[in-house]
Amino acid sequence: MGCARAAGLPGGVVHAASREFLLREGLPTAGAFLDFRALGAGPLRPFPAGAERLFVLGETEYCAPYAAAGSLVLLDGTTGQVFLGDGGPRRDLLASDLPALAGLVREVEAVAETARRADALDGRRGPAVVAEVMAGAELRMRALDPALYDRAEAPPATPPAHWGTALLVRALAWGALPGGPDGPAYTVGTELVTELAALTDEDDGPGQVHRFRPEDLPAALVHRPTRHLLTEIGLPTGGAMFGACAAPLVTMAEAYPEYFDGEELRPYQRDFLALGDWPTDLTIALDGATGRLELPDWYDDGQPEAYLNRDLTALLYALWTYERLRAEWERWEGGRGRDTWAVFDPQSLLSTVVDRLVEAVDPEAFASPGCSWRLLAEDGHLGGLLG
Numbered sequence: 001m002g003c004a005r006a007a008g009l010p011g012g013v014v015h016a017a018s019r020e021f022l023l024r025e026g027l028p029t030a031g032a033f034l035d036f037r038a039l040g041a042g043p044l045r046p047f048p049a050g051a052e053r054l055f056v057l058g059e060t061e062y063c064a065p066y067a068a069a070g071s072l073v074l075l076d077g078t079t080g081q082v083f084l085g086d087g088g089p090r091r092d093l094l095a096s097d098l099p100a101l102a103g104l105v106r107e108v109e110a111v112a113e114t115a116r117r118a119d120a121l122d123g124r125r126g127p128a129v130v131a132e133v134m135a136g137a138e139l140r141m142r143a144l145d146p147a148l149y150d151r152a153e154a155p156p157a158t159p160p161a162h163w164g165t166a167l168l169v170r171a172l173a174w175g176a177l178p179g180g181p182d183g184p185a186y187t188v189g190t191e192l193v194t195e196l197a198a199l200t201d202e203d204d205g206p207g208q209v210h211r212f213r214p215e216d217l218p219a220a221l222v223h224r225p226t227r228h229l230l231t232e233i234g235l236p237t238g239g240a241m242f243g244a245c246a247a248p249l250v251t252m253a254e255a256y257p258e259y260f261d262g263e264e265l266r267p268y269q270r271d272f273l274a275l276g277d278w279p280t281d282l283t284i285a286l287d288g289a290t291g292r293l294e295l296p297d298w299y300d301d302g303q304p305e306a307y308l309n310r311d312l313t314a315l316l317y318a319l320w321t322y323e324r325l326r327a328e329w330e331r332w333e334g335g336r337g338r339d340t341w342a343v344f345d346p347q348s349l350l351s352t353v354v355d356r357l358v359e360a361v362d363p364e365a366f367a368s369p370g371c372s373w374r375l376l377a378e379d380g381h382l383g384g385l386l387g
Helices: 016-025 037-041 098-115 127-144 146-151 163-174 190-200 224-233 267-271 312-331 333-340 346-361 372-377
Strands: 045-047 054-063 070-076 082-085 091-095 273-278 282-286 307-309
Touching (some): 054 346, 091 098, 098 127, 127 163, 163 312, 163 346, 307 312, 312 333, 312 346
Antiparallel strands (some): 045 054, 082 091
């Protein structure tokens, strides 16, 4: 993450421990969706706030709706406390002091960094591991700044601004373990599919998971990781995407003969398997030989591009990542964030990160403007992935 030390401190920073910390140790250059690069650009900029001595340490990497820049990270030069501010008199406590702030940033980043090690937690991944990792990180964060977390339990109970949402976003890296170059994109477990079923069930129930019988899979499906996933792990069928997958799989030409009349633009897809319904009124086509997922070109000339995802594991992990973020987004609908904090808006952070998190699961799915995932993310009429 690097380290940003203060290039100069104005006399208004009278809190001795803060002065020493900024000059000798410094803050991470960036991390946990906070940016402190301004520290080294010159003396701390004072923040006009009446009689208070507030100075700008940096800003958030996410912006409030309709704002051109992120919220400010402010140091109280008298007490050493750190706040989130929106340019006005309102603010939320972010950390009790600068060492706590630096420790909280590093703890959030360590959650994602550790997930990249295949041997971490003996390779275990999935929703239960996400919850386990978050619980452990929260305990360590409480120890780093007990005063901040004690305030969350005193009436009126207000959880610390920023940290819970930032931690959730980073912890989603524990959802699935990346696979090798010759295997599936990810090792997706039954727990992830079960949770995805609950998240996408249109009746808000526990969700249904359908596992195919081997005899329901056509002989053309020779891709062994996909066969294993369909028979042992299953697909979530309570939502719109895979709701029609309980029947034996058939080819695209068998399912949609009207689109395969000899003039189709992607004729090779006629022998792919019709797997599910994509949001743009297209059918997900599965290549039985490679496990690759594509979309047909039924309505526009070349749009969307054929590539959807590397395989089913990549699609399921991308969908789960998106649905976890969407569930958190919906938790704060109706201005509930503003009822909880003065400045922090969790929906702003979530809307900033959703595209990059889904893209990180399968970068090729966002590689060009014509990819369907990118088209969905950049659809201004629908408001993007979380709109």
